[in-house]
Amino acid sequence: MKAVVQRVLRARVVVNGEVVSEIGAGLLVLLGIGQEDGDEQVGWMADKIPDLRIFSDEEGKMNVSLLEVGAEALVVSQFTLYGDCRKGRRPSYSGAAAGETARVLYEQFCRQLRLKGVHVAEGVFGAHMQVELVNDGPVTLIVESPPSRLTASPLASHQT
Secondary structure (H helix, E strand, C coil), X not given: CEEEEEEEEEEEEEECCEEEEEECCEEEEEEECECCXXXXXXXXXXXXXXXXXXXXXXXXXXXXXXXXXXXXXXXXXXXXXXXXXXXXXXXXXXXXXXXXXXXXXXXXXXXXXXXXXXXXXXXXXXXXXXXXXXXXXXEEEEEECXXXXXXXXXXXXXXX
């Protein structure tokens, strides 16, 4: 699972000329789901992102999390994060999860953030969206979950 996390002053998603979701200060999370992703990666991301200490404390140091400042998150599914541009000129998206699998994991991620107390706004899964944001800082991070313990096991690669 991959995420581009941007600290924003505000962000919104527009579909067919209509604003479908928006937030004030908080995080814009562009979330990519890979073929190998599952519950383990969703849980890891849902634990990691709201606790990232990327908001300023009283001294101006990035030392406070989304949860601590009570800010919002706008989560937008983005399969293009799995675009592989190493060969040729047309990205390959073969590493991205299939649509329905990705939808389930995306919704699960949003649910888990809400359970942690984060106010979550969502993009429209599978829609052509315009994402507007005012980046704060700018602060932009790329967060990747570790691979599954099952596929990362040295024994897993030697099984026939």
